[in-house]
Amino acid sequence: MDSFENITDFIDSELRFQNETGLLRSLFPLEGSQRGVIKTNGKPLVDFSSNDYLGLADHPALIEGAKKAMEKWGMGARASRLMSGDLEIHHRLESAIAALKGKEASLLFGSGYLANTGIIPSLCGRNDVIYSDRLNHASIVDGILLSRARFYRFRHNDLNHLEDLLKNHRSRYRRALIVVESVYSMDGDQVPISELLELRGRYGAMLMIDEAHAIGVFGTKGEGIISQTGADAVDVILGTFGKALGGYGAFVAVSNRMKQFLLNRARTFIFSTALPPAVIGANLAAVKLLEEEPERRSRVCELASELRQALKEDLGLNTPSESQIVPVMVGDSQSALSLAESLWDAGFFVKAIRPPTVPEGTARIRLSVTANHSLKDVRQLLEALSNGL
Numbered sequence: 001m002d003s004f005e006n007i008t009d010f011i012d013s014e015l016r017f018q019n020e021t022g023l024l025r026s027l028f029p030l031e032g033s034q035r036g037v038i039k040t041n042g043k044p045l046v047d048f049s050s051n052d053y054l055g056l057a058d059h060p061a062l063i064e065g066a067k068k069a070m071e072k073w074g075m076g077a078r079a080s081r082l083m084s085g086d087l088e089i090h091h092r093l094e095s096a097i098a099a100l101k102g103k104e105a106s107l108l109f110g111s112g113y114l115a116n117t118g119i120i121p122s123l124c125g126r127n128d129v130i131y132s133d134r135l136n137h138a139s140i141v142d143g144i145l146l147s148r149a150r151f152y153r154f155r156h157n158d159l160n161h162l163e164d165l166l167k168n169h170r171s172r173y174r175r176a177l178i179v180v181e182s183v184y185s186m187d188g189d190q191v192p193i194s195e196l197l198e199l200r201g202r203y204g205a206m207l208m209i210d211e212a213h214a215i216g217v218f219g220t221k222g223e224g225i226i227s228q229t230g231a232d233a234v235d236v237i238l239g240t241f242g243k244a245l246g247g248y249g250a251f252v253a254v255s256n257r258m259k260q261f262l263l264n265r266a267r268t269f270i271f272s273t274a275l276p277p278a279v280i281g282a283n284l285a286a287v288k289l290l291e292e293e294p295e296r297r298s299r300v301c302e303l304a305s306e307l308r309q310a311l312k313e314d315l316g317l318n319t320p321s322e323s324q325i326v327p328v329m330v331g332d333s334q335s336a337l338s339l340a341e342s343l344w345d346a347g348f349f350v351k352a353i354r355p356p357t358v359p360e361g362t363a364r365i366r367l368s369v370t371a372n373h374s375l376k377d378v379r380q381l382l383e384a385l386s387n388g389l
């Protein structure tokens, strides 16, 4: 008995370690956030940390959509979709997403985390192999671990490395799945899609692409990156409503057959309560706004391009970004925390992103540009950055 570790000692030593290495996380309740300005301790801070890329989270159309749906359908969905929770409004949202993505069908999930952890184990099991980009999101990694398939991580966006791995191992396994993001959540760069489609065909692999950070921002209609280059060749396209679309939940855009398969196999779909009507009502309103207010999309892209260019040319900083997610690489966690603090003092809400969210030695400030920002905000942020570096 004496050799068993005491739970309090274990927790204390873990927390002490996190603290000493600059990795301790804590919650930070905000007093409010409106149109991209956060209030905390009575002080307004311009928010450069959110995923509300189109500034839809407090859009009146989303609030109205949520209210109307709640009044009509009630607060909760009451059960999973396969029990009595399947409402007409869920199907309406799925049709809107299928049309946006140019796929036959769509299936909703409770969140992006639930989608990734449900879908990947449905597609692959013990006799299969998964190839995953090294920078894929934690929910993809957890889906892979749940699948019990053999998996290989390839160097970020390095398709030569992916091909070497496919050459060496693919033939030993029954099914293969390649999984990537289209815009990477912490680096803001993009997947080399046409080369990937070519590889997928050559090695008989399934392809799954997580568009969590591309939906709403990229594409002529805000459909993301993949539809432009051939959604037909991608088996599963995943997107979330909690980022550019300002709401909550997630979807996959797939073939009719794949939808039928997933709703029979994905445990996070089968065994979880359907998304509540208010959330669906807001998500439907957001999808409609993609068409009605395209200027939000162009604004984000223009401001992000301005920020990327000024970081490189005026401040001499290198950023891998090709999107609205613009990381400023710092290196060690303590320096990233200090830079975040100096930006707070200058009136900007930013977060230091540290391991394990990003690889060791690559702590950074992750700046995200949204339609709530003005050119003046971006210029003032650049000035504060040059003072804080």
Ligand SMILES: Cc1ncc(COP(=O)(O)O)c(C=O)c1O
Residues within 6 Å of the ligand: 111, 112, 113, 114, 116, 137, 139, 181, 185, 210, 212, 213, 240, 241, 242, 249, 250
């Ligand atoms: C690439 C990616 N996929 C999935 C998710 C999870 O989505 P959700 O927040 O809806 O669970 C995230 C969240 O940050 C993400 O960045």
